[in-house]
Amino acid sequence: MKDGKYLVGFIGFGGIARGPHYTGWKKLQDVEVIGIADPSEEVRNIAKNEFGIKYVFENYDDLLKIEEIDIIDICAPNTIHFPATIASLKAGKNVLCEKPLAVKKNEVEEMIKEAKKSGKKLMAAQHMRFMRESVAIKKLIDDGELGEIYFAIAYALRRRHLPTSLTFIDKNLSGGGPMFDIGVHILDLTYWFMGCPKVHSVKGITLTKLAKRKDIRGLWGEWDREKYNVEDFASGFVRFSDNRALTLTCSFLANMEGISDFSTTLFGTEGGIKWPNGKLAKEKNGILQNIELKLDVLPNPAPHHEEIRVFLECVKENKEVPVKPEQSLEVIKILEAIYISSETGKEVIF
Ligand SMILES: NC(=O)c1ccc[n+]([C@@H]2O[C@H](COP(=O)([O-])OP(=O)(O)OC[C@H]3O[C@@H](n4cnc5c(N)ncnc54)[C@H](O)[C@@H]3O)[C@@H](O)[C@H]2O)c1
Secondary structure (H helix, E strand, O other): OOOOEEEEEOOOOHHHHHHHHHHHHHOOOOEEEEEEEEEOHHHHHHHHHHHOOOOOOHHHHHHHHHOEEEEEEEEEOOHHHHHHHHHHHOOOOOOEEEOOOOHHHHOOOOOOOHHHOOOOOOOEEEEHHHOHHHHHHHHHOOOOOOOOEEEEEEEEEEEEOOOOOHHHHHHHHOOOOOHHHHHHHHHHHHHHHHHHHHHHHEEEEEEEOOOOOOOOOOOOOOOOOOOHHHHEEEEEEEEEEEOOOOEEEEEOOOOHHHOOEEEEHHHOOOOOEOOOOOOOEEEEEEEEEEEEEHHHHOOOOHHHHHHHHHHHHHHHHHOOOOOOHHHHHHHHHHHHHHHHHHHOOOOEEO
């Protein structure tokens, strides 16, 4: 802290950092973004010359030496999340880390241990929990409108939207394909809607069917087919300890009617609902009802900004973060287990 302001440093200052994360912090009056670390010289020049960032480093260890920094916002590729979080917590910083929190269950376990040891906050930036549709539907669920949600079908399907940057398609950086890029969003959301139960077992499959083919065109341009080494399709069946379940299906390149299907359908004993459209199915006095919730007229704060605002509030008031790392642990456990199950052909039982 300096002059009454919370100081923020970024590890990784690419697309998501320079977009909604930077503007999210800038909106807050008692915050200053003071430094960044990024191995790319081009990015460091942008930080210095276009954003006027005071401290710009190639290596995040140098950024972490700045004692007054209170919060590190990690926006580096997925596989960097683990080492960067551990180093930041060891340096006494609070950490907001982009999704996925890490790419291995063991890594998340270590991150949780380190956060506890340091007494600092750690939260995965699952911004979809902060969307107005998500907040409204969660309230409805918590009010008992759906009864017990016993099953969910989660989709993160894109027809031809394959991210072209190696950040998302080279396993050394991304840890995986659509599961870690977009699947993690819909899984975290569905898992939260279901009340965050413990995972019992996971069965799944991951496939690379279209991404290596030269005749397939992406709507975001060309990608390096040689370096593409992750799945382009994945599907998993997850059973929870309390005998409920969900399925997760994700793809960057699905042959499907529309351009994308980013949704989750929740089946409850008293009602069912689809996110994000808010179509609620119920039965009352023997009469079936379809109710359309008017979610599009609710106030609509930018979800990334909300997540940043709420995280700062937790740091200031020493409150528990809303996306608890223990919840992210179950989410990462599921994703990792889908890869393991796909490789072994067996169910992973925890
Ligand atoms: N929540 C969302 O909506 C959302 C959207 C996009 C990306 N993301 C996440 O944000 C992260 C970054 O994605 P992006 O789209 O900004 O990617 P990007 O490739 O645009 O930016 C990543 C940046 O990290 C830098 N970097 C690489 N190694 C580093 C290291 N060791 N230390 C510090 N910086 C390093 C790169 O040079 C690059 O500038 C990923 O984890 C991704 O999953 C989240």
